[in-house]
Amino acid sequence: MTKCYRDGGDTVRALDGIGLYVEDGGTLVLQGPPGGGKSTLLRILAGLERPTRGSVELDGTDLATVTESRLARIRAESIGLLGPDAGLTPGRTARQNVAGALVPLRLHPADRWELAGDALEEVGLSGHMDFLPGELDDHARRRTALARALVKRPTALLADRPTAGLPAADRADFTELLARLWSERRLTCVIATEDDALARRAPRRATLSRGTVTAAGSGDPQGDGADRPAPWCASRSAR
Numbered sequence: 212m213t214k215c216y217r218d219g220g221d222t223v224r225a226l227d228g229i230g231l232y233v234e235d236g237g238t239l240v241l242q243g244p245p246g247g248g249k250s251t252l253l254r255i256l257a258g259l260e261r262p263t264r265g266s267v268e269l270d271g272t273d274l275a276t277v278t279e280s281r282l283a284r285i286r287a288e289s290i291g292l293l294g295p296d297a298g299l300t301p302g303r304t305a306r307q308n309v310a311g312a313l314v315p316l317r318l319h320p321a322d323r324w325e326l327a328g329d330a331l332e333e334v335g336l337s338g339h340m341d342f343l344p345g346e347l348d349d350h351a352r353r354r355t356a357l358a359r360a361l362v363k364r365p366t367a368l369l370a371d372r373p374t375a376g377l378p379a380a381d382r383a384d385f386t387e388l389l390a391r392l393w394s395e396r397r398l399t400c401v402i403a404t405e406d407d408a409l410a411r412r413a414p415r416r417a418t419l420s421r422g423t424v425t426a427a428g429s430g431d432p433q434g435d436g437a438d439r440p441a442p443w444c445a446s447r448s449a450r
């Protein structure tokens with residue numbers, strides 16, 4: 212898959228012929244230098260942008276070619292998004308913020324409320340459901356955003372720098388939470404991060420540089436398997 216942008220008279224190849232496969236329940240961490248293409252890849256996987264060439268299949272549907280209305284539906288139902296800042300609505304409690312993600316799914320308000328409570332409990336915030344974002348610390352706000360991303364039980368969770376800017380102890384806690392979700396709940400995740408401790412926990416990781424995958428392997432703590440060719444990855448540079 213390739214993604215080009217026009218920059219004045221120039222063409223920027225943000226992604227240059229990459230191929231990646233994430234199995235159901237798998238987790239892939241993307242690392243690499245600034246400008247390597249991580250955010251572009253996440254935006255395309257999220258259906259926020261389309262590739263210039265190639266396909267992006269989610270559960271057999273090609274996000275590159277579906278209609279806009281179907282794409283909007285897939286985003287609302289099947290994709291959980293998590294950014295580097297929580298992005299919560301200020302005047303609404305944690306529970307209202309999480310329940311809001313279920314509005315497009317047309318559930319009964321009582322069901323939305325109950326599911327939002329369950330999701331907040333799952334991220335350890337059962338005692339903070341009625342707090343406004345401004346009354347929560349950054350770590351609690353990120354966990355609320357995680358609950359909001361997960362409450363609809365998405366097919367995939369896509370996270371861009373989810374631990375960026377957190378103090379070390381909170382970063383470690385948030386990493387534990389994510390690792391628990393992908394191992395116990397078999398959540399399918401693609402995560403872009405500069406956080407090596409988080410990357411090392413992931414079953415698979417790939418390095419994106421200048422729009423190509425320059426290394427791919429397992430992310431176990433010993434680094435065993437890292438930087439070796441991986442069957443789930445194909446890139447111009449790896450061919």
Ligand SMILES: Nc1ncnc2c1ncn2[C@@H]1O[C@H](COP(=O)(O)OP(=O)(O)OP(=O)(O)O)[C@@H](O)[C@H]1O
Nearest residue numbers: 216217218223225244245246247248249250251252
């Ligand atoms: N909308 C855009 N218009 C023009 N160029 C863009 C656009 N979005 C991204 N790019 C370019 O595409 C390349 C990849 O950018 P991208 O943000 O995906 O990298 P990244 O690995 O996420 O970097 P960072 O960690 O700095 O966010 C860069 O050269 C960037 O300048």
